[in-house]
Amino acid sequence: MKVEDFDFDLPEELIAQHPLEPRDASRLMTVSRTSGRIEHHVFHELPDLLQAGDVLVVNNTKVIPARLIGEKEDTQAKIECLLLTRREKDVWETLIKPGKRLKIGQTVVFGNGLLKGKLLEILPDGNRVVQFCYEGVFEAVLDELGSMPLPPYITEQLEDKDRYQTVYAKESGSAAAPTAGLHFTPKLMEHLRAQGVEIVEILLHVGLGTFRPVKVDVIEEHEMHSEYYRVSQEAAERINQAKAQGRRVIAVGTTASRTLESAAEENGQIVAQEGWTDIFIYPGYRFKVVDGLITNFHFPKSTLIMLVSALAGKEQILEAYHLAIQEHYRFYSFGDAMLIL
Structure with missing residues (x-):
């Protein structure tokens, strides 16, 4: 399968630069997996x-x-360090810019030596x-x-850093937000629970590997970066019970989908x-658990649109995306959402 099959033209003005307030004011496109109705x-x-x-x-x-700005200890050259994955207590896999400035054994100083x-x-x-190395x-x-x-396509400053967190965020460790969850408010979650929806x-x-461009021509040759996940015994039991009773399991975001599968x-x-x-x-994958998905609108030729296409069908998703562009939906991290059922 070709990567080019997942390409489309996206006007730059549809890339959302800021989140809407309140969170749940975003638009929501619904796509039926069976009828194709949008x-x-x-x-x-x-x-509802x-x-x-x-x-x-x-x-x-x-x-x-996770973004740190520092200086090389010997030359004071500016270095940007993005924390990606914690390997052990004080050892991290990082993205360094510019990478060629820093050689093995050299040190970067952040915050006048605090780190x-x-x-x-x-x-x-x-x-x-x-x-x-640090104290404390x-x-x-x-x-x-x-x-x-923040992703590089967001050029405006984020005034409230909590706006790039979900309201249910608990355990620190991501280099990027699971953005489908940014639309939820505490009140909306209360409303869902009150009507019998289980959460x-x-x-x-989330690491950056999910969002890196696919640089091969054939999808099957792409290799994903590894990300840490955990499913508790309680979560497993609740999901298994729902499946046994024929109830729908709906993943909030591609990261939840990948974890479940x-x-x-x-x-x-x-x-x-x-x-x-x-x-x-990607298309051809048979989902074992996920019956539905809440997700944002993703990059052309990305692994994310490939996952969404695996669930709902490539032609149907590309049709929905073209309609979203016509209707001026907002795209990417701070954009609007799609519900696939």
Whole structure:
């Protein structure tokens, strides 16, 4: 299957530069997997579109202020460091810009010495392994010195950094937000629970590999980066019970989808577990658990639109995207949403 098959022209003005207020004021396109019918709603109408017994599975990861600006210890040259994945306590896989300025063994100083990072290794994909040195608690130092790692296509400053977190974010570790969840408010979640929709939390720490461009021509040759995930025993039992009773399991975001499918056996049973997943879902994949999906509008030729196409069909998704462009939906992280059922 060709990557070009997932290309489309997106006007730059449709790339959302800021989040709407309130969160659930975003538009919501609904797409039926069976009939192909497309309808237009507002996200706060979600309770009217779901039914009692549905299970919404959300990713409760929390974005860390992962972007650090520092200087080389010897030359004071400016260095940008983006934390990607924690390998062990003080050792992180990072993205360094400009990468060629920093050699193995050299040190970057952040915040006048509050934090120092020594380059240990250069990985084949260009990422850098860095060991950090500091006093106190790393998360506190990072909160003081770091900034939110907004995607490069967002050029406007984010005034409220909590706006790049979901309202149910709990466990720090992501380099990017699971953006489908940004549309939920506490009030909307209360409304959903009150009408019998079950909400189950799982975890996947989002790395940048999910969003990197696919650089091969043939989809099957693309390799995903690994991301840490965890499904608790309670979450597994609740999801398995829902499936056994014929209730719908609806993933909130592609990260929740990938986590569920990574933790599922061939018979569709979720097994409580934690580990690393590099699952790549594209058309032809048979979903074991996911019956529906809430997701934002994604990049052309991205692994994200490939996953969405695997669930609803490539032709149907591209038709929906072309309609979204005609109707001036807002795209990407701070954009509007789609509900596939």
